[in-house]
Amino acid sequence: MDTDPTKTLPSREELQAELLDVPEPPEQPEPVDEPGFEELVQLALRHAKGRRGGDLVSVILIGSGARRSVTAHSDIDLIALVKGQADAHEIVRVAARLADIRYYGHRDLEDELAYSPRLPPLLRKSRILFDHDAIGAKLIDRANQRFRQGPAPSSVNEQIRLKAQCLHWLGKAQDLADKPATANYLMMMFFDEYSNAFFRLKGLWLTPPADLLRFISSRDQSLGELVGKFLTAGTLPERLNIGRDLADLLFREVPNPARID
DSSP states (O other): OOOOGGGGSOOHHHHHHHHSOOOOOOOOOOOOOSTTHHHHHHHHHHHHHHHHGGGEEEEEEETHHHHTOOOTTOOEEEEEEESSOOEEEEEEEETTEEEEEEEEEHHHHHHHTTTOSSHHHHHHTOEEEEESTTHHHHHHHHHHHHHHHOOOOOOHHHHHHHHHHHHHHHHHHHHTTTSHHHHHHHHHHHHHHHHHHHHHHHTOOOOOGGGHHHHHHHHOHHHHHHHHHHHHOSSHHHHHHHHHHHHHHHSTTSOOOOOOO
């Protein structure tokens, strides 16, 4: 009789297989408490179903309605997934609110998850309104997996490009300081680029605009304080000065573009 104990032990592969996580169905947020909001969501859902007919496979609520942060002016943001290909966008009125509906081929959106900086954080906090063959549920599960992996790291070339774009808008605003309305508009362009650069350089997913200041402050208090001062600056010269300080602080370790002259 063979009594070798090593032959009764499980292999390394068998042990690892037992440790693999069993995928759980994505948790769905509770409905919103805002009076009348859920009824309007159902009207928007009915519209999407009527618009696409038999090729509709899933409808997903995103944005403030899914995050339970609805205000009086919140839109109803929907992603409608269809068979085949689709790239359409419509805005319709539902009582006093707007419904923003984007149509995608479900396989195209699944492929986009691999590289999009917006989809993983957007879908992980979404709510399924209609689903066929669990296509939407599987997509949200993949979004959660992608979110846990984190964004792809930015290369040095991308960091240099982000720095150059921010400094470009800052410089244009400085050049047109004698035209305050135009310069302030350019400073908003600078801030949009700057916000994107912050998330890319820090290796973080994008957040909703309403959470931007709180999120930046939670990750970098000194930077968050400067952003708050930038957004509430009363004069253009003050905003320009704070913009320079913001750029110096965020891009201090990013090299300048190479010179070729």
